[in-house]
Amino acid sequence: MHTTPRLWDADALKAHAQAASGLVTSAQAEQDWKRATIYVERALSDKSRHFETCRLPACRRARRCRGNPTVCLPPGAGTSAKVQAVIDNIYVTIQQQRRASVYDGRKLDLLDPVTRKLPGKR
Numbered sequence: 417m418h419t420t421p422r423l424w425d426a427d428a429l430k431a432h433a434q435a436a437s438g439l440v441t442s443a444q445a446e447q448d449w450k451r452a453t454i455y456v457e458r459a460l461s462d463k464s465r466h467f468e469t470c471r472l473p474a475c476r477r478a479r480r481c482r483g484n485p486t487v488c489l490p491p492g493a494g495t496s497a498k499v500q501a502v503i504d505n506i507y508v509t510i511q512q513q514r515r516a517s518v519y520d521g522r523k524l525d526l527l528d529p530v531t532r533k534l535p536g537k538r
Contacts, residue, residue: 452506456499457481 461467461481470476472483517524 448507448510449503452503452510454484455506456503460499 458481467475467478467480467482470481470483474482514524
């Protein structure tokens with residue numbers, strides 16, 4: 417039996433594809449964690465009505481947090497165990513939405529929170 421020799425390294429290609437897939441997955445997971453964190457921080461800021469005295473004009477105009485909540489919230493406001501549990505729940509919900517969209521064959525439409533910076537800072 418005569419086999420044709422391979423002209424490429426199939427194992428190297430497979431390893432590279434798996435590594436690239438892992439990088440994409442970890443980047444997506446990190447982005448989803450940030451999305452969940454910003455969502456909760458904005459809700460905390462809105463509940464405390466920090467938008468009324470916020471330094472960001474977008475927050476004052478919208479009458480809700482539209483910026484980077486770490487600017488508006490006091491230091492350590494989002495570090496309690498209760499807040500972390502809420503962030504975890506939102507992250508799990510995002511992952512469930514991702515899974516459902518794959519099973520349904522539809523595009524996932526997540527609202528991407530945009531963080532704004534203070535005027536004059538880049």
